[in-house]
Amino acid sequence: MFSLIENEVIKMISKKRLLFVIAILVALISVFAYGQHHASERIKTQLSQRMGISATTDWHKIADQQLIELKNRLDSPYRDEKDKSALRVRIEQLQYNLDNDINPLEQSAAKFTTKFMEQSIFLFLPLLIIMLASDMVSGESSSGTIKLLLVRNVPRWKVLLSKFLTLIMLEIIVLFFAFVLSEIISGLFFGFGGWNAPVATGFKLVAGKLDTSSVLNVPQWRYTLMVYSLAFFVSFVVGSISFMISVLVRSTAASIGIIMSTLVAGNFISYFLSDWKITRYMFMVNLRLTDYLSGSFQPIEGMTLLFSILVLLGWASASIIISFVYFTKKDILV
Amino acid sequence: MQQPPVLELTNLRKTIKGKDIVKGINLTLYPSQIFGFLGPNGAGKTTTIRMIVGLIKPTEGSVKICGYSVAHEFVKALSNVGCIIESPDMYQYLTGMENLLQFAAMNKAISQQRIKDVIEMVGLQHRVNDKVSTYSLGMRQRLGIAQAIISKPKLLILDEPTNGLDPAGITEFRNLIRKLAYEEGMTVFVSSHILLEIQQMCDIVSIIKQGSVVKTANIQDLLQDNDKIEWQLSDPETAISLLREHWNIQASQLKKNTISANIGPHPLAKLNEFLITEGLALTYCSATGNTLEDLFLDLTVGDEIV
Numbered sequence: 001m002f003s004l005i006e007n008e009v010i011k012m013i014s015k016k017r018l019l020f021v022i023a024i025l026v027a028l029i030s031v032f033a034y035g036q037h038h039a040s041e042r043i044k045t046q047l048s049q050r051m052g053i054s055a056t057t058d059w060h061k062i063a064d065q066q067l068i069e070l071k072n073r074l075d076s077p078y079r080d081e082k083d084k085s086a087l088r089v090r091i092e093q094l095q096y097n098l099d100n101d102i103n104p105l106e107q108s109a110a111k112f113t114t115k116f117m118e119q120s121i122f123l124f125l126p127l128l129i130i131m132l133a134s135d136m137v138s139g140e141s142s143s144g145t146i147k148l149l150l151v152r153n154v155p156r157w158k159v160l161l162s163k164f165l166t167l168i169m170l171e172i173i174v175l176f177f178a179f180v181l182s183e184i185i186s187g188l189f190f191g192f193g194g195w196n197a198p199v200a201t202g203f204k205l206v207a208g209k210l211d212t213s214s215v216l217n218v219p220q221w222r223y224t225l226m227v228y229s230l231a232f233f234v235s236f237v238v239g240s241i242s243f244m245i246s247v248l249v250r251s252t253a254a255s256i257g258i259i260m261s262t263l264v265a266g267n268f269i270s271y272f273l274s275d276w277k278i279t280r281y282m283f284m285v286n287l288r289l290t291d292y293l294s295g296s297f298q299p300i301e302g303m304t305l306l307f308s309i310l311v312l313l314g315w316a317s318a319s320i321i322i323s324f325v326y327f328t329k330k331d332i333l334v
Numbered sequence: 335m336q337q338p339p340v341l342e343l344t345n346l347r348k349t350i351k352g353k354d355i356v357k358g359i360n361l362t363l364y365p366s367q368i369f370g371f372l373g374p375n376g377a378g379k380t381t382t383i384r385m386i387v388g389l390i391k392p393t394e395g396s397v398k399i400c401g402y403s404v405a406h407e408f409v410k411a412l413s414n415v416g417c418i419i420e421s422p423d424m425y426q427y428l429t430g431m432e433n434l435l436q437f438a439a440m441n442k443a444i445s446q447q448r449i450k451d452v453i454e455m456v457g458l459q460h461r462v463n464d465k466v467s468t469y470s471l472g473m474r475q476r477l478g479i480a481q482a483i484i485s486k487p488k489l490l491i492l493d494e495p496t497n498g499l500d501p502a503g504i505t506e507f508r509n510l511i512r513k514l515a516y517e518e519g520m521t522v523f524v525s526s527h528i529l530l531e532i533q534q535m536c537d538i539v540s541i542i543k544q545g546s547v548v549k550t551a552n553i554q555d556l557l558q559d560n561d562k563i564e565w566q567l568s569d570p571e572t573a574i575s576l577l578r579e580h581w582n583i584q585a586s587q588l589k590k591n592t593i594s595a596n597i598g599p600h601p602l603a604k605l606n607e608f609l610i611t612e613g614l615a616l617t618y619c620s621a622t623g624n625t626l627e628d629l630f631l632d633l634t635v636g637d638e639i640v
Contacts, residue, residue, distance in 0.1 A: 148424075
């Protein structure tokens with residue numbers, strides 16, 4: 001088993017796909033970090049020019065200002081209910097920050113690292129995982145090398161399991177690089193601290209309103225750990241699903257196409273069809289797991305962290321079962 | 335042939351989407367035999383081979399390799415097999431050496447020394463550290479043979495093995511196969527449509543047509559059965575009728591002054607004497623021998639390919 005996994009890793013490294021994924025990470029993180037830095041600098045200069053206050057010390061004033069602005073927007077008669085509840089959520093979060101002395105404007109590498117993953121979890125991270133997973137079986141089918149693997153004295157399920165375990169390893173590697181790279185690159189802009197700053201979590205959405213009764217402050221590092229754990233779970237689920245498609249479809253291009261279009265479709269399904277109950281059982285709309293931690297607004301009501309995790313787990317296990325059953329039974333005709 | 339069989343196919347059948355691709359093949363091969371599997375395109379050669387190595391499941395019938403059923407004892411059965419199926423597909427982004435190491439890692443019995451030996455056997459030592467994507471078809475074929483024999487299998491299955499090899503390579507390959515079969519005791523199963531190859535290399539041949547084996551025989555018997563003679567003489571029409579009347583031999587005219595016939599059990603010297611005493615001017619006579627090609631065309635021609 002170990003040597004089979006080793007084989008897979010050698011192939012993966014030689015194909016340079018992982019390297020490509022890491023290069024994309026470096027490029028994107030650099031752009032984001034620079035953008036974030038640029039934006040926060042501009043806000044600071046604007047604030048000091050217009051109001052003569054400093055963003056780092058006088059943040060209470062700015063937050064108050066924002067609060068008033070948000071409340072004004074809430075009172076506008078032209079907003080629909082969905083927008084309003086989203087605004088309400090933000091107001092209450094800001095209020096909570098004010099009450100508990102948590103500066104939402106302060107930037108740090110720790111914050112960036114977390115934020116980057118929060119923003120990547122529903123599209124960017126899955127895309128990276130898809131790039132790696134979609135090729136694992138279909139790549140061998142389209143090149144014909146699958147024949148060479150399956151005529152050895154190794155049962156088929158072992159061949160597939162070695163590929164699946166390699167995929168899980170790759171998911172961990174991608175997350176590790178995402179973490180390390182965003183920490184290092186953003187650290188150059190914002191400094192490397194911020195791991196002990198408090199972060200509010202535990203928001204609950206009850207009937208369109210944010211329930212802050214169970215909100216508690218955790219240190220940033222714990223919050224980051226939670227975010228990355230959820231990100232790993234999402235990678236595992238997306239990885240399993242694209243792995244299944246890669247088993248079912250012979251061409252890598254088709255397999256990437258299928259899973260990517262599903263994923264992208266899921267992102268607007270959650271906006272356009274949020275009234276349709278069945279959409280909540282689609283894996284694509286359940287990927288924003290970190291939103292449950294940060295209390296961001298969920299497009300479909302009645303979904304909780306537990307619900308999403310269970311739905312995703314269902315998808316992952318179904319994919320794994322289908323992959324193994326199909327792979328051990330199918331006729332190889334390539 | 336007292337040794338236990340290496341390969342046993344019993345009533346092997348495969349139906350894909352309602353079409354019978356392979357219709358009940360029976361075959362038994364013993365150690366050190368070189369077996370040729372001949373058939374036109376689409377006859378079911380590759381499907382049969384895929385069933386032997388377990389890539390596809392037979393609709394009916396069974397495959398046993400060294401006594402182990404491929405369906406029920408896959409790992410034990412496949413421990414005794416090395417093969418190339420259709421084209422020698424390798425990992426293009428790896429070097430030849432890395433490819434071999436991949437397969438060596440899947441079987442603990444393969445030593446570093448064995449890898450070296452195999453590379454030398456197929457004559458790849460100069461290019462083994464280059465990426466496979468830079469290889470010519472012939473070199474990929476060599477690498478394919480290397481990965482097939484690396485585990486010292488008892489049964490070596492080669493599907494169209496000489497595709498892309500140059501004439502020198504083909505001779506080398508033929509010698510290698512003979513060495514493996516007669517010195518190391520491997521049973522070699524070669525499928526090909528290159529008839530001369532099979533004729534020069536194999537001991538036993540099966541001809542398959544539309545999914546059924548139409549003839550299985552020792553190649554020497556097949557070819558000596560009916561020797562084909564060509565005569566160059568003055569009056570071909572008379573010669574043909576004389577041969578039919580007196581010897582019951584069906585001759586046919588090939589060229590202006592040439593006839594040919596299968597003389598069967600009749601001694602050639604007697605026939606020549608007869609033709610000369612009948613007043614025919616015999617200028618040339620040669621035994622062309624019946625080639626496998628004649629037999630192959632006899633058995634398979636005139637039928638559409640399924």
